[in-house]
Amino acid sequence: MPTFTLKVFRGGPTGGDFRDYRVDADEGMVILDLVHRIQATQAPDLACRWNCKAGKCGSCSAEIDGKPRLMCMTRMDLFQPGRTISIAPIRTFPIIRDLVTDVSYNYVKAKQVPPLRLKPPDADGRYRMMQEDIDRAQEFHKCIECFLCQDVCHVIRDHEEHKPAFSGPRFFIKVAGLDMHPLDTVDRSEFVQAQAGIGLCNITKCCTEVCPEHIHITDNGIIPMKERMADNVDPIVWLLRKFRGGRKEPA
Amino acid sequence: MATPEYETHEHDVIVIGAGGAGLRAAIEAAAQGVSVGLICKSLLGKAHTVMAEGGIAAAMGNVWPEDNWQVHFRDTMRGGKMVNNWRMAQLHAQEAPDRVLELERWGALFDRTKEGLILQRDFGGHRYARLAHVGDRTGLEMIRTLQYHAIHQGIDVYMECKVERLLKDGDRVAGAIGYWRNTGRFVLFKAKAVVLATGGIGKAWKITSNSWEYTGDGQSAALWAGADLIDMEFVQFHPTGMVWPPSVRGILVTEGVRGDGGTLKNNKGERFMFNYIPEFFKGETADNEKEADAWYADKKNRRTPDLLPRDEVARAINSEVKAGRGSPHGGVFLDICTRRPADYIRKRLPSMYHQFKELAGVDITREPMEVGPTCHYLMGGVRVDADTTQATVPGLFAAGEVAAGLHGSNRLGGNSLSDLVVFGRRAGLHAGLYAKNLAGALRVDQAEVEAAGRAMLEPFSRSGGENPYAIQAELQETMHSLVGIIRTESEMRQALGKIEGLKERAKKVRVDGGRVYNPGWHTALDLGSLLTVAECTTLAALERKESRGGHTRDDHPYTDDTWAKVNVVLRLRNGAVQVSREPLPEMPAELKALFQERK
Numbered sequence: 001m002p003t004f005t006l007k008v009f010r011g012g013p014t015g016g017d018f019r020d021y022r023v024d025a026d027e028g029m030v031i032l033d034l035v036h037r038i039q040a041t042q043a044p045d046l047a048c049r050w051n052c053k054a055g056k057c058g059s060c061s062a063e064i065d066g067k068p069r070l071m072c073m074t075r076m077d078l079f080q081p082g083r084t085i086s087i088a089p090i091r092t093f094p095i096i097r098d099l100v101t102d103v104s105y106n107y108v109k110a111k112q113v114p115p116l117r118l119k120p121p122d123a124d125g126r127y128r129m130m131q132e133d134i135d136r137a138q139e140f141h142k143c144i145e146c147f148l149c150q151d152v153c154h155v156i157r158d159h160e161e162h163k164p165a166f167s168g169p170r171f172f173i174k175v176a177g178l179d180m181h182p183l184d185t186v187d188r189s190e191f192v193q194a195q196a197g198i199g200l201c202n203i204t205k206c207c208t209e210v211c212p213e214h215i216h217i218t219d220n221g222i223i224p225m226k227e228r229m230a231d232n233v234d235p236i237v238w239l240l241r242k243f244r245g246g247r248k249e250p251a
Numbered sequence: 252m253a254t255p256e257y258e259t260h261e262h263d264v265i266v267i268g269a270g271g272a273g274l275r276a277a278i279e280a281a282a283q284g285v286s287v288g289l290i291c292k293s294l295l296g297k298a299h300t301v302m303a304e305g306g307i308a309a310a311m312g313n314v315w316p317e318d319n320w321q322v323h324f325r326d327t328m329r330g331g332k333m334v335n336n337w338r339m340a341q342l343h344a345q346e347a348p349d350r351v352l353e354l355e356r357w358g359a360l361f362d363r364t365k366e367g368l369i370l371q372r373d374f375g376g377h378r379y380a381r382l383a384h385v386g387d388r389t390g391l392e393m394i395r396t397l398q399y400h401a402i403h404q405g406i407d408v409y410m411e412c413k414v415e416r417l418l419k420d421g422d423r424v425a426g427a428i429g430y431w432r433n434t435g436r437f438v439l440f441k442a443k444a445v446v447l448a449t450g451g452i453g454k455a456w457k458i459t460s461n462s463w464e465y466t467g468d469g470q471s472a473a474l475w476a477g478a479d480l481i482d483m484e485f486v487q488f489h490p491t492g493m494v495w496p497p498s499v500r501g502i503l504v505t506e507g508v509r510g511d512g513g514t515l516k517n518n519k520g521e522r523f524m525f526n527y528i529p530e531f532f533k534g535e536t537a538d539n540e541k542e543a544d545a546w547y548a549d550k551k552n553r554r555t556p557d558l559l560p561r562d563e564v565a566r567a568i569n570s571e572v573k574a575g576r577g578s579p580h581g582g583v584f585l586d587i588c589t590r591r592p593a594d595y596i597r598k599r600l601p602s603m604y605h606q607f608k609e610l611a612g613v614d615i616t617r618e619p620m621e622v623g624p625t626c627h628y629l630m631g632g633v634r635v636d637a638d639t640t641q642a643t644v645p646g647l648f649a650a651g652e653v654a655a656g657l658h659g660s661n662r663l664g665g666n667s668l669s670d671l672v673v674f675g676r677r678a679g680l681h682a683g684l685y686a687k688n689l690a691g692a693l694r695v696d697q698a699e700v701e702a703a704g705r706a707m708l709e710p711f712s713r714s715g716g717e718n719p720y721a722i723q724a725e726l727q728e729t730m731h732s733l734v735g736i737i738r739t740e741s742e743m744r745q746a747l748g749k750i751e752g753l754k755e756r757a758k759k760v761r762v763d764g765g766r767v768y769n770p771g772w773h774t775a776l777d778l779g780s781l782l783t784v785a786e787c788t789t790l791a792a793l794e795r796k797e798s799r800g801g802h803t804r805d806d807h808p809y810t811d812d813t814w815a816k817v818n819v820v821l822r823l824r825n826g827a828v829q830v831s832r833e834p835l836p837e838m839p840a841e842l843k844a845l846f847q848e849r850k
Contacts, residue, residue: 012767028496028611040720044771045764049294051462054502054606056391057297073609096433097768107295107410111402116358127355128367134360138385141360141392145296181358 002081009088012097025076032071047098058146062099063088068148068210090151109167118183133182140177142213149207155200166197169207169217176221255704257437262288263686265442267414270298271671272651273448274397279679281404285686290409292464296398299450303390304505306382308665309347313368315379320344322378325845330376330560331659332800337838338637339657343673350672351383359396373510376560376663387505387602416703417476418695424646425695428703435766437704441693444682447649452784456626457731460503466777467784469653473633474823478642481818482631482655484791485801488736490564492625494582499610501625506664509557511599513587517576524556527567562661562800565624582623630658639681650678660800710775715759719775734789739805743793750786791819794830
């Protein structure tokens with residue numbers, strides 16, 4: 001049975017430090033199993049969130065050796081036996097205690113997204129949508145709200161000042177999912193520009209890299225949205241296009 | 252000890268639990284124009300509904316036009332071995348299609364038929380393909396849809412807030428007291444009506460598909476407040492949980508694998524379910540592989556025994572393993588890789604593919620899965636009025652897994668998600684109406700509130716040294732080995748003795764650290780309800796001297812007609828749980844006729 005040393009952050013809003021726990025790992029165990037083992041045997045008050053333990057609820061996000069991941073989907077056989085592994089809370093949000101952070105930012109942003117408003121149904125009262133027309137939106141519905149994409153997003157990770165006017169990747173794909181609903185009638189472009197702050201995103205794709213659901217956040221969500229914004233309202237693009245459009249090509 | 256401090260919130264209706272049932276109840280209560288508070292033990296959107304996989308059962312007839320509510324009603328009653336509350340089963344079958352269409356209206360994107368309607372899939376015990384679904388992540392779609400609809404309805408949401416006890420004003424409910432998990436501070440809710448939507452009790456067993464939240468909070472709170480519980484002996488072991496590696500043992504493998512063509516095999520490669528077709532289902536179950544395989548495409552054939560109701564399949568797997576025909580890690584094989592193309596499997600079962608690949612290193616498009624029974628669902632719970640969902644305490648309502656009756660002795664797959672929205676809506680509606688009609692101010696007993704606060708703080712100041720995690724683990728071991736799939740009187744008596752011992756030890760639990768987000772403390776507080784529901788299940792299981800659905804007795808192996816007419820009822824009297832048998836409501840003749848038509 002391999003033994004690991006977990007360096008776990010212990011502390012609260014006013015500070016804390018990493019403490020070492022030596023833990024055995026049985027076959028097939030994941031980081032979350034070891035955290036539970038620490039709770040049951042060494043530190044009953046070690047705070048962490050979890051629910052499903054199967055990568056479906058998105059509760060147990062943490063930074064494992066500096067990398068944002070779900071603790072329940074990080075297998076111990078990724079690591080050399082005997083190694084020291086650090087576990088820290090996700091950095092973008094204020095610490096409540098140990099591995100638990102205050103993610104209320106995300107619930108505030110969720111409420112701001114203009115909700116769906118559907119077209120009237122067909123004459124028989126039913127809605128009809130073809131599978132190929134909902135495939136793209138269904139990809140965004142896979143989001144488990146683990147907020148790892150929010151954690152890793154450079155716009156807010158170390159810039160508290162951006163938080164009021166920036167929603168983050170989670171809510172860009174939320175909007176994308178609504179916009180790509182075949183029967184939706186709402187124009188969210190004003191919201192996306194002014195409140196969600198899509199202009200601040202500089203497409204570094206970090207969000208896509210950490211997504212445990214492998215959603216193509218940047219390519220399928222953010223980039224098409226930026227393009228639409230550019231088409232619609234961006235005054236510079238509009239001016240450029242007008243300028244280019246009005247230019248006489250040399251003969 | 253000093254008087255504990257607490258904050259107070261007042262609502263017409265509070266809903267405890269924010270899975271499918273709680274969210275739907277809160278939405279409907281808010282639609283009545285009353286003030287609503289929604290209390291969740293975890294963050295919003297993380298409740299157990301998020302883990303539901305296969306789909307939501309509703310006789311919409313999109314795939315098989317022959318389907319209708321009567322067929323769904325009949326399947327549900329037969330799946331529950333006829334001890335369901337017939338009126339709940341009727342309402343459920345009649346209203347489920349509207350609730351699914353409502354989810355669609357609120358933004359849910361279900362998989363589609365070629366005509367662009369909601370696609371429906373086959374599942375155990377359902378005559379027709381009936382489950383609306385989104386691949387194998389239907390619960391996620393449902394909870395997100397309800398969650399994002401609810402946040403625009405003026406509902407106050409209290410996240411990571413755990414309710415410990417209900418409060419009463421005379422005979423009726425007047426609110427609840429609990430604590431914020433992230434501060435440890437106490438919170439008092441004054442409310443005219445309370446909807447319980449707290450889910451199940453699976454955390455009392457060792458191998459379970461349930462998360463840490465499922466500690467029987469609602470069942471216990473209702474019992475302590477004087478409400479009746481029924482059917483607590485009926486616990487569903489889902490036939491297919493993961494068995495390997497040990498750390499994932501119990502995690503659910505959707506019935507959709509079999510619904511989409513997967514079969515169960517033993518270590519000899521035999522499709523053993525053909526050897527376990529009970530008399531009760533012979534008429535509708537295929538007895539040979541050819542007919543079973545043809546059933547998927549043509550419902551004129553009889554259904555594959557791989558899709559018998561869950562109680563039958565779980566017992567069959569248990570028998571195969573005991574007879575030495577199991578898989579290397581003590582389960583059986585679930586094979587879809589030799590039956591369906593890899594692309595189809597990845598498209599229909601993406602989260603199963605992902606789950607096995609990442610957690611077990613198994614590629615389910617190339618290898619069979621190893622599966623075995625896992626504690627999954629409680630059919631019993633709070634006794635409610637079918638139409639209003641009101642419990643036997645005025646002002647107390649219950650919906651979803653915490654409520655009893657709809658599923659009888661065994662729930663069909665897919666009937667849980669539909670239960671949540673059908674009865675969640677009814678609970679919210681009737682709680683809202685009840686609150687509107689209730690005049691006068693709410694009174695809660697100050698002394699009761701303070702006593703509850705002091706009780707919650709006790710573990711910090713005890714001199715005893717019991718570890719809450721150790722007690723929880725011993726209870727799980729006890730229930731697993733003594734009150735599991737197959738039960739017998741002597742073992743259950745032994746379990747009662749152990750539970751009694753654990754209750755004593757729980758009084759000596761000591762926790763260290765502070766009140767801010769302290770899981771040791773939370774675990775200690777959850778022990779009260781967990782031990783209570785474990786005792787209730789054991790008492791009810793001792794009482795029912797027959798085998799039926801999710802209750803199998805080695806010492807009473809047959810179904811007994813005299814037991815088909817009664818519920819086992821539990822209520823608290825003078826501090827002790829009292830057990831009695833009471834007659835089931837009688838089904839009207841026109842519904843009885845549905846069971847005569849075909850065998």
